[in-house]
Amino acid sequence: MITLGLIREGKVPADNRVALTPGQCKMLQKQFPQLTIKVQTCPTRCYTDKEYRMAGIEVVEDLSDCAILLGIKEVPVNQLLAEKTYLFFSHTKKKQAHNQVLLQTILKQHITLIDFECLEHSDGQRIIGFGFFAGVVGAHNGMMAYGNRTGSYQLERVFKQKSFRKLIHAYFGLKLPNIKIGVTGSGRVAHGIVEVMNLMGIIEVEKEEYRSRSFEYPVYVQLKGADLYAHKEEGSYNRDHFHEHPEQYRCLFPLYTSHTDILLNGVYWDQNLPRLFERESIQDSDFRISVISDITDDENGSVPINLGDQSIADPVYGVSRSNLEKTKPYQPGSIDVVAVGNLPNELPRDASRYFGEQLIKFVLPELLDGGSDIIDRATIVRNGVLTPAFAYLHDYATAGSITA
Numbered sequence: 001m002i003t004l005g006l007i008r009e010g011k012v013p014a015d016n017r018v019a020l021t022p023g024q025c026k027m028l029q030k031q032f033p034q035l036t037i038k039v040q041t042c043p044t045r046c047y048t049d050k051e052y053r054m055a056g057i058e059v060v061e062d063l064s065d066c067a068i069l070l071g072i073k074e075v076p077v078n079q080l081l082a083e084k085t086y087l088f089f090s091h092t093k094k095k096q097a098h099n100q101v102l103l104q105t106i107l108k109q110h111i112t113l114i115d116f117e118c119l120e121h122s123d124g125q126r127i128i129g130f131g132f133f134a135g136v137v138g139a140h141n142g143m144m145a146y147g148n149r150t151g152s153y154q155l156e157r158v159f160k161q162k163s164f165r166k167l168i169h170a171y172f173g174l175k176l177p178n179i180k181i182g183v184t185g186s187g188r189v190a191h192g193i194v195e196v197m198n199l200m201g202i203i204e205v206e207k208e209e210y211r212s213r214s215f216e217y218p219v220y221v222q223l224k225g226a227d228l229y230a231h232k233e234e235g236s237y238n239r240d241h242f243h244e245h246p247e248q249y250r251c252l253f254p255l256y257t258s259h260t261d262i263l264l265n266g267v268y269w270d271q272n273l274p275r276l277f278e279r280e281s282i283q284d285s286d287f288r289i290s291v292i293s294d295i296t297d298d299e300n301g302s303v304p305i306n307l308g309d310q311s312i313a314d315p316v317y318g319v320s321r322s323n324l325e326k327t328k329p330y331q332p333g334s335i336d337v338v339a340v341g342n343l344p345n346e347l348p349r350d351a352s353r354y355f356g357e358q359l360i361k362f363v364l365p366e367l368l369d370g371g372s373d374i375i376d377r378a379t380i381v382r383n384g385v386l387t388p389a390f391a392y393l394h395d396y397a398t399a400g401s402i403t404a
C-alpha cells in the first residue's frame with residue numbers, strides 16, 4: 001500500500017494551485033488499487049476541501065503517515081517532514097541562493113527530493129510544467145495592456161473569467177486594430193501564447209512578410225531559435241551547438257523592433273544567452289514596441305527593461321524611454337511591461353488540471369511502479385544524499401550553517 005499526500009502550499013504569497021484535482025485523485029485510486037491519496041486541509045486552494053471530500057478523498061491536517069508528498073512551490077523548511085519522498089519545484093538545481101537552506105534541510109532530514117523541473121524524457125525534453133497557462137495568461141495580459149494603453153479595445157482580467165473556457169468566450173467579438181505582434185519562444189509558454197493569438201483571430205505571418213509590409217488586420221510572427229539567434233561568425237544556427245555555446249551567438253530580434261507593437265516573450269533564457277535587445281535601444285526613434293509581456297520574466301534578462309516582478313493584482317508598469325526608469329503604466333514616452341512570476345495562478349483550476357494530467361500520464365505510473373529512469377534522473381536527493389547527477393551541488397548544499 002502506498003499513501004500519497006497533497007500538501008498545503010506554505011510559500012508566501014500563497015499559491016492556490018495543486019498537483020492533482022479531486023477528479024484525478026478519484027480516478028487514480030481506482031486505477032491503482034494499492035494507492036491511497038490524502039489531502040492536507042487548505043482554505044485557499046483552487047479546489048476546496050469539500051470538493052475533495054465529495055470525490056471520496058480524505059482531507060486531513062496530518063500527513064505524517066504518507067510516504068510520498070506532492071506540492072507545487074518550495075516547501076518552507078519548518079514544514080518539511082523527515083524521511084519522506086517529496087515532489088515539488090525546489091528551484092535548487094541552479095544553486096539559487098534563496099533555496100540553499102531548503103536543500104540543506106532536505107539533506108539533514110534524510111528526505112528524498114524529486115524535482116518536477118528535472119523530470120525529462122531521455123532526449124532532455126521537459127515532461128511537466130505550467131508553461132502553457134503562463135503563456136495563455138501572459139499573452140492575454142500583454143493584449144490587455146495594449147488595449148488599456150491605446151484605448152482601442154478593452155479586455156477584462158483573466159482571473160475574473162474563472163476558467164479557460166469562459167476566457168475564450170471573452171475573445172468572441174473582440175475587434176483589434178491592425179497591430180503587429182512578435183511572439184518569441186518554442187516551448188510550452190510559446191504554445192500558450194500562440195493559442196491565445198489564434199483564439200483572438202490574429203493571423204500568423206512569415207517573418208519576411210512581417211518585416212517588409214503592413215497589413216489591414218492584426219498579425220503575429222512566431223520567432224523560434226533559428227529565427228532569433230545566429231552564430232557571430234558563420235551566421236548559422238545549430239540548436240545543439242547553440243545550447244552548448246550560447247555566447248558565440250548574437251540575437252536577431254533587433255531586426256523586428258521597428259516592426260512590432262507588442263512583444264510577447266516566451267524564450268528560454270539564462271545569463272549566457274544574448275538578450276533580445278539592449279536596454280538603450282528603447283531610446284531609438286524607430287523602436288516601435290510599446291507593450292512587452294515578459295512571460296519568461298527574468299529581471300534584466302532576455303528583456304533588459306524587465307525591472308522586476310509585479311503581482312497578479314497589479315501586473316503592469318511603465319519604463320521611461322528617456323531615463324529608463326520605472327513609471328506608472330500607460331504614460332506617454334514609456335513602454336509598458338507586464339512581468340509576473342506566477343501567471344498560472346490567474347487560471348489555477350485549469351492550470352492544476354493540465355499539470356495533473358501530465359503527472360498521471362508520464363510520472364505517477366513510473367513513480368508507483370518503481371525502477372524508473374525518468375524518476376531517477378529527476379531525483380536530486382535520495383534519503384538525504386545528493387545523487388551522482390547532482391553531486392555538483394555539494395558546495396551549495398554544505399556551505400554555511402543550517403538555520404532551520
Ligand SMILES: NC(=O)c1ccc[n+]([C@@H]2O[C@H](COP(=O)([O-])OP(=O)(O)OC[C@H]3O[C@@H](n4cnc5c(N)ncnc54)[C@H](O)[C@@H]3O)[C@@H](O)[C@H]2O)c1
Pocket residue numbers: 126129130131132134185186187188189190242243266267268269294295296297340341342343344
Ligand atoms: N511567468 C511565469 O509565470 C512563468 C511560468 C512558467 C514558465 N516561465 C518561464 O518561461 C520560460 C519558458 O518556459 P517553457 O515552459 O516554455 O519552457 P519549455 O521547457 O517548455 O521550453 C523551453 C524551450 O527552450 C529551449 N531550450 C531548452 N534549453 C535551452 C538552452 N539551454 N538554451 C536555449 N534554449 C533552450 C527548448 O528547446 C524549448 O523549446 C522559462 O524561462 C520559464 O521559467 C514563466
